[in-house]
Amino acid sequence: MTRRPWARRISVTAVSVTALTALAAPAEAAEATSSATAKVDYATWQKDCQTVMDQALPYLKDRIAAARPGEKQAVVLDIDNTTLETDFGFSFPQPANKPVLNVAQYAQAHGVSLFFVTARPGIVEEPTEWNLRHDGYQVSGLYVRGFLDLFKDVAAYKTAQRVDIENKGYTIIANIGNSATDLSGGHAEKTFKLPDYDGQLS
Numbered sequence: 001m002t003r004r005p006w007a008r009r010i011s012v013t014a015v016s017v018t019a020l021t022a023l024a025a026p027a028e029a030a031e032a033t034s035s036a037t038a039k040v041d042y043a044t045w046q047k048d049c050q051t052v053m054d055q056a057l058p059y060l061k062d063r064i065a066a067a068r069p070g071e072k073q074a075v076v077l078d079i080d081n082t083t084l085e086t087d088f089g090f091s092f093p094q095p096a097n098k099p100v101l102n103v104a105q106y107a108q109a110h111g112v113s114l115f116f117v118t119a120r121p122g123i124v125e126e127p128t129e130w131n132l133r134h135d136g137y138q139v140s141g142l143y144v145r146g147f148l149d150l151f152k153d154v155a156a157y158k159t160a161q162r163v164d165i166e167n168k169g170y171t172i173i174a175n176i177g178n179s180a181t182d183l184s185g186g187h188a189e190k191t192f193k194l195p196d197y198d199g200q201l202s
Helices: 003-008 017-024 027-039 040-065 098-109 122-135 154-167
Strands: 071-079 113-122 141-145 170-177 191-193
Touching: 040 071, 040 098, 040 170, 040 191, 071 098, 071 154, 098 113, 098 122, 098 170, 113 122, 113 154, 122 141, 141 154, 154 170
Parallel strands: 071 113, 071 170, 113 141, 170 191
Antiparallel strands: none
């Protein structure tokens, strides 16, 4: 994918983080978002994310090294409070979740394609992709919900996107997210669950 010329024109006034978060999350998660930062300590969240990524990185190193001839490896990632710090701070671009970014950058530096599957609606596709690239993620594909997808079960929608990635010839060696809906349904060799503190984080 190539950068789009509109990326240089995005500003805080053009796209608010609040608007992105409200559109991105399923209804039940959106209700928790406004109070999430009050309940979840940022330092604790980062420590807990690092603990999970400390398990993911050795696995990825071994799995990447064991790639079969001609195998196209991919990692699938959720966005809100997985790759980006959606519920912490109020800025655009949203900062990367550093423990996840570090693992993603190792993978992409070793030829693994990164695909992002999110419940965010298509209306915020372009600023979302720009944000990810700005933070250092190489975006091989970004899946956002079309209009009809908004009426589908989120877990089923995300599973279908992983199937699509597989149909393009990729082996999904890892799937990383902070919600059960990010990880259920299979179509990934291994999953890594980041904390959402019983739904407090979107």
